[in-house]
Amino acid sequence: MIWRVVRRRLAVAVPVLAATSAGMFALGAASPVDPAEQYAGAAAFTTSPEVLAQIRANWGVDDPLPVQYARWAGNLLRGDLGWSTSRHEPVADVIAARAGWTLLLIGVTLAVVLAVSLLAGTLAAYRRGGLLDRGLRAGAYAVESMPVFWLALAAIAVFALGLGWFPAGGLTTVTATGVSAGDVAHHLVLPVTVLAISQAPWFLLFVRDSVAQSLRDDHVLAARARGLPGRVVLFGHALRTALLPFLTLIGTHLPELVGGSVLVETVFSLPGLGAVSVQAALGSDFPLLAAITLITTAVVLAANLATDLAYTAADPRVRIDG
């Protein structure tokens, strides 16, 4: 059954990916930005129009859009993601060098967010209206209203400059001779914490509400009536039923997490995909933008599929037909 679902989803994914990449090319074509001028940077002002035209001709960026798209799609099928005009290296190399760091940031953040929001949300629901509940809710609303880059700058001011506990940015100590796990972990503490704090409110409030709701469900009341200890009722019965819709929430919130990571990467000068995406967008770098869009789309589709599969596994009543 599962394989049928996966196959069907893949069949849908291919046209979605094609439509996304074509849409990206169309948007790019509507952009008035001249990639050759972006490439030249400050030299654009001292470079003759003929030289810039020659560079555009070398790249074929003045070709009609369908021609550019067909060329790009053809190369993609051969496994060649193209040449990044803003980074001056193969798109595959740009992504290979940076995607890992973005994935690490997002992965660790997601784990922290899940752990914290499940624990804190459940406890808040258990003592609804209590000090913890009110404090968490007030904090969640406050954080939700703060831009993530502001949180990041504040965290740097306090924990890097004020207290000196953590570095203010970068992936490794600037004089480090290699990349060591401990050094990277030390540098990721602030970015992960900031990103987690900025993403946690949604999850936390959601867990709190659905646990509070399921605390009133029949099976939870029955468990209480049987005299089971409060903790067992809370985590074993109430949280368990509340977890199901939570899976969906994770799937749908992944894109937002990716968006937040772009800002966090920028403020903490992490060499992830965030900074290059911005650069690619500003520089009309179609091949790199298309590849990043494709990857993001694929990740979101995969996350949705995984969510649905997890859903069926967790709740036997649920059936999906793909």
Added chain:
Amino acid sequence: MRPLAHRLTALLTTSALVLAACSHPDAAGSSAHARTFVVATAGEPDTLNPILGFGTDGASLIFDGLVARDATNTLVPALAAQLPTVSPDGKTITVPLRPGVAFHDGSPLTSADVVFTYRSVLDPSVDSTLRSDLDMIDRVEAPDATTVTFTLKYAYAPFLQRLVLGIVPAAALQGQDVNTAAFNRQPIGTGPYRLTSWTPGDRLVLAANTAYYGGAPANDTVVVAFVGDDNVRAQRARAGEFDAVELAPKLASGFGDVAGYAVHRVPTADYRGVMLPMGAPVTGDLAVRRALNTAVDRAAMVTGVLGGAGEPAFGPVPPGSAYAEPSVVGTAGGDVAAAARELDAAGWTAGADGVRAKGGQRAAFILMYPAADSLRKELALAVVADAEKVGVEVTPEGLTWDAIRPRMKDDALIMGYGTPYDPDFVSYKLFGGQFAGQGYFNPGSYRNAAVDRALQDGRDHADPAARKAAYAVFQQQLAADPPWVFLTYLQHTYVVRDTVNGVTPRVEAHEHDVANSLWWNIASWTRR
């Protein structure tokens, strides 16, 4: 379900412990640190290949040009054994190479490498923006292994200044597509440092080239950290990560009272001004152009907008240049009364709304600026305020470059240019009538026959005295018939740890990143 709660608690406790364990402050001051310098800049190069534009102005740390510039920006031989000789007709330049120079991979430097470098720049299939700067070259040849000759299409007096471009080893690139070669990220040069690693978006690590022809560097390692955001760079500097960092003037002055750091304000030839389109009725009017040049309060812009890190600009030749014409000066504080008299005399009389008019034409125009550049925005607003004082209505408009480009012949624009090396650079194309309306060259279509003649004389004549006379005429003509309202020269501001010895600022060009920044001579930096 007790275990779940326990597992969660355990997980949180463990992560807290891990975080605590990681948070030990960095141990600084070990002997390895003493021989390592960390500098930080926003400007990360796209490529480390000189052919594609890395270190156009020399001082690229990894590469050497045939010639280099010393602390006073005077040309000195580098890979050339002595300053190249120029034939009497100015069209043949002969360069004898320094013997015994080797690239970082041990291969010897020969004339073939020089020829390859310059031919690649001129090759239309190579995406090099330097081609426009070298379009006077007809041929570059190697008569023997230690001599290079350049044959020019026309005599070009400042040609030797173009020979600071870094030389690449032909063997490492021959037969490859220069645009996509792996060399662009793993360069091999002859310079005082060789590349250890480049993590794009993070840092460049360079190691001393102990076999450097000019002597081994005084330190072992140079790290160039790339931090794009100004505020983040300032914060990391405050955390003590950098020995030298380039910061915006206002952020740098925040370090004035931080113990252990010194602020360096380095003069540049990089000026900002208002480009005035000659085809438009108001900005093309001579009296309006002259009055605006008289009225603007450049001193207030230097203190207010630049935080003191600048100098008033009255023309495109910086005051420190040997070619600067002393007679071209103005009142730094602006002279509103004189400007008003000039407008009155030309028939621009004040209307009911305080804005002058002449023959039904209101003295009003739009001033564009690139919206992302906060410095140019503030300068635009200062011009608006100063123009209002003399009854000229200027409407500022922040736009992107692609929106600005098609409007440059109609609307004024805050522009910036400047290079300290020769007055021919930039000015020839920016103010020359033959370049009118060609992209960013002379976008306002300024045409002045005397200026054209002076610019041509400055380029044709090799004799320094003749050139100086030509550029004196050029500057006087620009002052009499101004194409721009010149506003200010910028200063680049750096914060440097005061234990660093050997910092020697020199006049900088607009572009300064890994190459050609305050750390142009970092090979001689030591620590107290």
